[in-house]
Every structure is written in C-alpha cells, then in structure tokens.
Amino acid sequence: MSSRSAPVPVTGATGRQGGATARAPLAAGVPVHALVRDPANAQAQTIEAFGADLVNRRSPRPRFRHAGLDRRTREQMEPYHSAESRIQDRLREAGFPHWTLLKPGFFTDEFLPSTRFCFPCGIEGGPVSVVKPGTTMSLAAVEDIGTATAAAISAPERFDKAELELASDYLSMTRIAEILTRVPGVPLSAPGTTETEAIAAGMPPMGAAHELYDVVGQPARPQYARDLGLPLTGFEEWARRRMGSAA
Structure with a gap:
C-alpha cells in the first residue's frame, strides 16, 4: 500500500477541528480511522457517514502510516x-520520514x-x-x-x-x-x-x-x-x- 492510500488516524474526530481534519482527507480519497470515545453518538455517526472507520479507544490499536495531532481540551492555558x-x-524528534x-x-x-x-x-x-x-x-x-x-x-x-x-x-x-x-x-x-x-x-x-x-x-x-x-x-x-x- 502506498503512503498516499494508507489510513490516517484522527483524534478528536467528533470535534470541530477534528471533524474537518477527518473530512478533508476522506474527500480526497484517503482512508481515515477516527478515534472516538463513543462510536454510537451523533457526531461519531456523522463522521462514519462521511466514510471514516471508527476506532473506539478500547479497540486494538490499528497500524498507521501517518500520525496526526488534534486540538486538546484545556482547563488552564499554561499547562x-x-x-x-x-x-x-516529540514530533520533531520522533524520526518520522x-x-x-x-x-x-x-x-x-x-x-x-x-x-x-x-x-x-x-x-x-x-x-x-x-x-x-x-x-x-x-x-x-x-x-x-x-x-x-x-x-x-x-x-x-x-x-x-x-x-x-x-x-x-x-x-x-x-x-x-x-x-x-x-x-x-x-x-x-x-x-x-x-x-x-x-x-x-x-x-x-x-x-x-x-x-x-x-x-x-x-x-x-x-x-x-x-x-x-x-x-x-x-x-x-x-x-x-x-x-x-x-x-
């Protein structure tokens, strides 16, 4: 499988930024694995309807060719x-191609x-x-x-x-x-x-x-x-x- 067609993981895929991050590759024909807490909720179902494969956080971890980071919910800005x-x-030092x-x-x-x-x-x-x-x-x-x-x-x-x-x-x-x-x-x-x-x-x-x-x-x-x-x-x-x- 080429790197272009390998699945892309998206965390926070039920949020605004994560949803957009998932939908754009899907529209370009790139498969997406969306990591979600509850595959049954409405936001997760919407992402699935766009063509993403839902991955519950308790599911076995799939193997990916690309890594993605999404917006973190935060209570205090300094931490x-x-x-x-x-x-x-960590991303800069991880040795990704x-x-x-x-x-x-x-x-x-x-x-x-x-x-x-x-x-x-x-x-x-x-x-x-x-x-x-x-x-x-x-x-x-x-x-x-x-x-x-x-x-x-x-x-x-x-x-x-x-x-x-x-x-x-x-x-x-x-x-x-x-x-x-x-x-x-x-x-x-x-x-x-x-x-x-x-x-x-x-x-x-x-x-x-x-x-x-x-x-x-x-x-x-x-x-x-x-x-x-x-x-x-x-x-x-x-x-x-x-x-x-x-x-």
Whole structure:
C-alpha cells in the first residue's frame, strides 16, 4: 500500500477541528480511522457517514502510516501550552520520514452564537471578549485546517518539516464586529471589556488568556498558507456561509 492510500488516524474526530481534519482527507480519497470515545453518538455517526472507520479507544490499536495531532481540551492555558510544546518537540524528534505541524490561530467557529464563546448571551447580546478593539487577530477557519491537512498528506515531501502558523484571515476586533454587523444584520461593536466584566457577561474563564493577544499578538498570517499554495476562507466569506441567518 502506498503512503498516499494508507489510513490516517484522527483524534478528536467528533470535534470541530477534528471533524474537518477527518473530512478533508476522506474527500480526497484517503482512508481515515477516527478515534472516538463513543462510536454510537451523533457526531461519531456523522463522521462514519462521511466514510471514516471508527476506532473506539478500547479497540486494538490499528497500524498507521501517518500520525496526526488534534486540538486538546484545556482547563488552564499554561499547562496546555507546556504540554503542546512537549508534544511538538516529540514530533520533531520522533524520526518520522516526513512530518508537518499545523498551528492554527483563533477558530472562527468560536464566533458562532451556538458555541456560547464569543456570544455567550446570543448574537443580540453582543460579543464578549477581553481582546481590545484595535488588536488584530489571526483567524483560522476549521475547513482550512482540514484542507491543509489533506494537502500535507497528499504531498508529504513538499510539506516536510513545515511548521505552518495557519491563519485564514488577519483582522482587528473592530473589523470583525463590522463584518458581523453586516452579515447577520445585527448592530455590533468590538467589546474590549475587562476580565471581570467579560466573565460576568458569560465569557468562559479560559477566554481570559486572550489578553495575551493584546500584549504579544499571534504569529499566524494568511500569506504563510498562500505561499504553500493553500486556499483560504476569508472571515467575511466564512461569516456569510455560517452566520448569514444567525440573527
């Protein structure tokens, strides 16, 4: 079996990023083994319907030609970043013939009212965040993460040892609010609240770590992906697809 047709394992395949990471290779004809906790739940069944083979964590471990890493759920950001750094170091040192690291920016899906992350009180309640209005954010659409994954799998030599800081768009919170005002049709303004105010308004506690965006920024830029020939989903395009009827 060639490396192109060997199965690709995807952890967290029932999540947003993991689901996109599984669907893109499947669409390209690459078999996927999706590691799931409960093969009977709706998200797992959806991935299976796309053509993935579900692997329960209690099942015998299948043999793979490629390895993948997915987003980790985290309660505290410092341990998360430390663990992430160690995982990346292990990948670099593991001796794989080819490897690629994708490092996406802030997920655009967090702006969906259904996630209750940026809009904990619904879109009419306005966005809630500690990020200042003028701070520019690296935004990553999950479908672009999937596209980049499929590209790296199909052309491992071209993406060998690439560490892609992936951004679909790069916009200030003010510009994001302008787009979301236009698309769903609900007047919005960039929040820029304090941590105390944001948590009181319903922001998840982990959102407090985004104050770092005001201080050190985010490294991902759309041009990095374009230089590798990867198509991107701009934030306004994403918003029209996903939030056009959010109001």
